[in-house]
Amino acid sequence: MTAAALLILSGLTLTAGGAGADEHLLAGAQRFREAHYPEALVEFRVAQRLGSGEAARYAAVTLVKLGRPEEAIEAFGGLAGQEPDALIDYHRAVAAFDARLYLAADRILATVADRAGPRVGAEAARMRAEIAATLKAEPAPAAIDWYLRRCAEQRAQGRAILAAAYCEEAAGLSARRPDHYRRAEALRGAPAAGRGAKP
Amino acid sequence: MTGAILALILGAADPCAPVLPAAVPAPAEAAAYRAAGDEERAAGDREGASFAYRAAAALDPADAASRERLRALCLAPAPRADPFEAGLRRMEAHDWRAAAESFGEARRATGDRSAALLEGICRYNLGEEAEAAPLLRAAEAQPEHRDLARFYLGLVALREGAAPRAAELFAQAAASPELASLASDLSRLARQDSGLVLTLLGETGFDSNVTQAPRNAAAIPGVAGTTSGDGLYGFAGSALYRPLGRDGPFLRASGFARQQLQLGSYDFAGLEAGAGWQATRDGAGAQGGYDFLYRTFGGRPFLAAHRFSAGAWLTAGLTWSARYALQLENYQSSNISGFSGTVHSAELRAALPFGPGGWLAAVYGLTRDAAKLGIASYTEQGPRLELRSVLGPRLRLGASAGLSFRSYDDLDPVLGVRRKDRYLTATLTGEYDLAPGWTARASLQGFRALSSSPAFEYDKLVPTVGVVWQKGL
Numbered sequence: 001m002t003a004a005a006l007l008i009l010s011g012l013t014l015t016a017g018g019a020g021a022d023e024h025l026l027a028g029a030q031r032f033r034e035a036h037y038p039e040a041l042v043e044f045r046v047a048q049r050l051g052s053g054e055a056a057r058y059a060a061v062t063l064v065k066l067g068r069p070e071e072a073i074e075a076f077g078g079l080a081g082q083e084p085d086a087l088i089d090y091h092r093a094v095a096a097f098d099a100r101l102y103l104a105a106d107r108i109l110a111t112v113a114d115r116a117g118p119r120v121g122a123e124a125a126r127m128r129a130e131i132a133a134t135l136k137a138e139p140a141p142a143a144i145d146w147y148l149r150r151c152a153e154q155r156a157q158g159r160a161i162l163a164a165a166y167c168e169e170a171a172g173l174s175a176r177r178p179d180h181y182r183r184a185e186a187l188r189g190a191p192a193a194g195r196g197a198k199p
Numbered sequence: 200m201t202g203a204i205l206a207l208i209l210g211a212a213d214p215c216a217p218v219l220p221a222a223v224p225a226p227a228e229a230a231a232y233r234a235a236g237d238e239e240r241a242a243g244d245r246e247g248a249s250f251a252y253r254a255a256a257a258l259d260p261a262d263a264a265s266r267e268r269l270r271a272l273c274l275a276p277a278p279r280a281d282p283f284e285a286g287l288r289r290m291e292a293h294d295w296r297a298a299a300e301s302f303g304e305a306r307r308a309t310g311d312r313s314a315a316l317l318e319g320i321c322r323y324n325l326g327e328e329a330e331a332a333p334l335l336r337a338a339e340a341q342p343e344h345r346d347l348a349r350f351y352l353g354l355v356a357l358r359e360g361a362a363p364r365a366a367e368l369f370a371q372a373a374a375s376p377e378l379a380s381l382a383s384d385l386s387r388l389a390r391q392d393s394g395l396v397l398t399l400l401g402e403t404g405f406d407s408n409v410t411q412a413p414r415n416a417a418a419i420p421g422v423a424g425t426t427s428g429d430g431l432y433g434f435a436g437s438a439l440y441r442p443l444g445r446d447g448p449f450l451r452a453s454g455f456a457r458q459q460l461q462l463g464s465y466d467f468a469g470l471e472a473g474a475g476w477q478a479t480r481d482g483a484g485a486q487g488g489y490d491f492l493y494r495t496f497g498g499r500p501f502l503a504a505h506r507f508s509a510g511a512w513l514t515a516g517l518t519w520s521a522r523y524a525l526q527l528e529n530y531q532s533s534n535i536s537g538f539s540g541t542v543h544s545a546e547l548r549a550a551l552p553f554g555p556g557g558w559l560a561a562v563y564g565l566t567r568d569a570a571k572l573g574i575a576s577y578t579e580q581g582p583r584l585e586l587r588s589v590l591g592p593r594l595r596l597g598a599s600a601g602l603s604f605r606s607y608d609d610l611d612p613v614l615g616v617r618r619k620d621r622y623l624t625a626t627l628t629g630e631y632d633l634a635p636g637w638t639a640r641a642s643l644q645g646f647r648a649l650s651s652s653p654a655f656e657y658d659k660l661v662p663t664v665g666v667v668w669q670k671g672l
Contacts, residue, residue: 020228037310038247042235042254049231066310067337071242098333133364137394146329 021052028058037065057083061091069098070154070162078161079104086115090124097127100147101165103172106131139173141181147173148182151189164190215249215273218256218266229259236265243307245272283314286321295321306334312341320351328355346375350382357389360444363671365389370635379592383632384556390636392445393671400435402640402665409465411648411657429465431663433457441477450474451490464497473506482514492526500531518550518558528570537572556589564603573609580604581622593632600625614652623647630667638667 028043041062048055060075072095073079076088079096083089090112096105105127112124147170155163167189174183236251249272255265286301302318305311319334332355339348353368369386373379390396410427437453456468475488487509494502510522526542543566550560562583570576581603588596605620625645632638644661 020225024228024231038239038244038308039250041244042232042239042247042251045235045238046228046231046251046254049234050228066244067306067312067315067334068242069333098336100329100333130364133367134361137360 021047021050021055023047024050025052025055025058028055028062032058032062032065037062041066057085057088060095061088064091064095064098067098069095070159073099073101073165074159074161079108079165082108082111086112087120090116090120093124093127096165097131099162099165101169102131102134103169104165106135135173135176139176141177144170144173144177144181144186148186148189151186155189215269218253218269220260221257224260225258226261229255229257229262229265232258233262233265236268240268240272243304245275245308247308248272282308283311286314286317290317290321295324299325299327312338312344316341316344316348316351319348323351323355323358326358328358331355346372346378346382350375350378350385353382353385353389357385357392362389362392362394362444366393366635366671373592376592380554380589381556383592384589384595386635387632387638387669390669390671394441394444395672396437396439396669397672398435398437398667398669400640400665400667401433402435402663403430403432404642404661404663404665405430406459406659406661408657408659409459409462411659413654414656414658415653427462429462430460431457431661432460433663433665446478448474448476449488451488466498467494467496469494475508483512485509485511502528502530504528518548518552520548520550522546538570538575540568540570540576542569543567550585554589556587556595558585558587560585562601574607574611576608577605577618578608579606583624595630597628597630598626611652614654616651618655619651620655621649623649633666636669638669640665640667 024043024047028040028047031037031040031043041059044055044059044062048059056075056077060072063069063072063075072091076092076095079092079101083092089108093105093108093112096102096108109124109128109131113121113128116124147166151163151166151170154160154166167186171183171186171190174181174186232251232255236248236255239247239251249269252265252269252272255262256269259265282301282304286298286305289295289298289301292298299318299321302314302321305314306318315334316338319331319338322328322331322334332352335348335352335355338344339352341348349368350372353365353372356362356365356368366386366389369382369389373382373386375382405428407428409429409431412427433456435453435455437451439449439451441447441449450472451474452470452472454468454470456466458466470493471490473488473490475486477486478484488507490506490508492502492504492506493500496502504526506524506526508522508524510520512518512520523543523545526544528539528542530536530539544564545566546562546564548560548562550558552558562585564579564581564583566577566579568575568577568579581601583599583601583603585599586597590596601622601624603622603624605618605622607618607620610617623646626642628640628642630638630640641664642662644659644663646659646661648655648657650656
C-alpha cells in the first residue's frame with residue numbers, strides 16, 4: 001500500500017491552490033515519501049487551509065497510513081460516490097475496511113479494480129475476497145448492535161459523517177437478515193450516510 | 200517554498216530546541232500551522248503537533264500561543280515521551296490494558312506500525328477483536344510485520360467464528376519461519392473448525408496377520424496355516440456440519456472401506472451417521488450425541504448399533520477430559536448373534552501441552568461388553584500414553600502405546616478355560632502437509648495379544664501410507 005500511496009503523492013499536480021498551498025502540498029509529499037506521516041499530515045492540512053482543493057484527500061490518505069481510519073473517512077468527506085482517482089478510492093476503501101465498514105469498502109473496491117493498475121487491482125481483489133469471507137454468514141444481531149452503537153456514539157460527538165456511515169453499514173447488514181433486525185432504526189440514522197457532501 | 204524549506208530545517212531539529220525565526224515572516228501560514236497543530240494535539244499526535252507549533256513559531260515571532268503550546272508539549276511527563284517503551288514493559292508484565300493504551304499513544308504520535316501491531320495483539324488478548332482487527336490490518340501493510348499481523352488476524356477470525364478465513368490467514372502467516380509450525384497447525388485446526396468440514400482419506404498398506412493367526416499355530420490342534428499377511432487398500436470419508444459454529448448442534452456422517460487384496464472374506468466396511476450438541480466456554484466444553492453404526496464383514500451384513508455418547512473437557516494447566524459411550528449392538532448373522540448386547544465404554548484423559556501444538560497425554564479406559572453369551576462378555580481396562588509433536592512447519596509426529604487387560608465372564612467350554620487376555624498396542628504416525636488441505640500420512644500399527652488360551656495369542660503389524668484431503672466450508 002505504501003507504493004500505491006506514493007504513486008498518488010508523487011503525481012501531485014500543483015493547480016488546485018495558491019502558490020503557498022502548493023509549496024505545502026509538495027512539502028507534505030516529501031514528508032510522506034520519507035514515511036514521516038505526522039509531519040506530512042500537518043503539511044497537507046496547512047495546504048488545505050491555504051486553499052488547496054486536493055490537500056484534504058492527501059491528508060486523508062496520510063491518516064490511513066497513521067492508522068486513524070475514522071478521521072480519514074471524515075477527511076475524505078465520507079464514503080459515498082466515486083473519486084476520479086482510483087488510488088484515492090482505494091485508500092478510501094482501506095479506511096472503510098479498517099473502520100470495519102465492510103459493505104462500504106466493498107462497494108468502493110468494486111469500482112477500483114477496473115480503474116487501477118494491476119498491483120492495486122490485485123490488492124483490491126484480495127480485500128474483496130476477505131470481505132466476502134467475512135460477510136458470508138448471516139450477520140449476527142450483536143454485530144448490527146455494535147454498528148448502531150458506534151453510530152449513536154459518533155452522533156453524540158457531532159461526527160455526522162461517521163455516524164451516518166456506521167448506521168448505513170448497520171442497515172446494509174440488517175438487509176441481509178430475513179428478519180431485517182433493527183433496520184428501520186438503522187435507516188433513520190443513515191440518511192446522511194454516503195450522501196454527505198464533501199467538505 | 201516556505202513549507203519545503205521549513206520541513207528541511209525542522210526535520211533535523213530537536214522538537215524542543217529553541218525555535219529560530221524564519222528569514223521572512225509569514226503570519227498567514229503560521230496561523231495555518233497553529234491550527235493544524237491544535238488539531239493534531241487534540242488527536243493525541245504529539246509529534247505532528249510539535250512539528251506544527253514549531254513551524255508556526257518560526258514563521259510568526261509574535262505567535263506566543265504556538266510557543267506556549269510547544270513548551271507545554273515539551274514539558275509533558277516523560278512517560279508520554281516514550282509510550283512505546285512503556286507499552287513493552289507493560290506487555291511483558293501482561294498488563295494488556297495499560298500496554299494497549301501506551302502503544303495506542305505511540306501509534307497516534309508516530310504512526311508506527313510496530314505500535315499498531317503490538318496494540319492489536321494487546322487488544323486481542325483483552326478480547327477486543329473489533330478494535331484489534333484494524334490495527335493488525337494496518338500493521339499487515341508493513342512487510343516486516345505482515346506474517347505476525349496475519350497470524351493474529353487469523354486468531355481474531357477464529358474467535359469471530361470465521362474459521363475458513365482464519366485457516367487462510369494462518370496459512371499465509373506460515374510463510375514466516377518463526378511462525379510456521381504453529382501457524383500451519385492452526386490453519387489445519389481452523390479448517391476443522393469450519394461450519395462444514397469434509398475429510399477424505401485414501402490409503403494402502405499391508406496387514407501382516409489379517410486372520411489373527413496364533414503365534415505358534417503349528418502347535419495348536421485344529422488351527423490351520425500360519426500365513427495370513429495380505430496387502431490392503433482403503434478409503435474413508437467424513438462430514439461434520441455445525442450450522443451455528445463450534446457451539447450448538449452438529450450433524451456428522453462417516454464411512455470407510457478396507458479391502459484386502461487376496462483375503463476378500465476379511466474386507467471390512469462401515470457407515471455411521473449421527474447428531475449431537477456441543478457447548479464450549481473459557482477452555483471448557485461438553486458434547487453429547489447419538490450415532491447409528493452399520494458394519495459389513497466379508498461383504499456381508501455384520502453389525503448394526505446405536506451409540507449414545509457424552510463427554511466433557513476442562514483446561515486448567517492440564518487438559519482434562521472424560522467421555523462415556525453406550526452402544527446397543529445387534530450382530531446381523533445368526534451364528535454370532537450371541538455377541539449382541541450392550542457395550543459401555545469410558546475414558547479419562549489428562550493432556551499436558553508442550554511446544555507449539557504438541558502434547559503428551561495419559562489415558563485410562565474401561566470397557567464393559569455385556570453380550571447375550573457369558574463367554575462373549577468381558578471387562579477390559581488399561582492405560583495408554585499418547586504423544587503428539589510438531590516437528591516442523593509441515594511435519595507432525597504422533598505416537599501412542601497402550602496396555603489393556605480383558606477378562607471374560609464365563610468359562611469357554613470349547614477352550615476349557617475362562618479367557619484372560621492382555622493387549623499391547625503401539626502406533627506411530629507421521630503427517631506431512633503437502634499443500635493447504637492436503638496431507639500425506641504414514642502409519643505403523645503394532646499389536647500383540649497375550650491370552651490364557653494360546654489360540655488367541657497373536658501379533659500383527661500394519662504399515663500404511665495414505666493421503667488425506669480436508670476442506671472447511
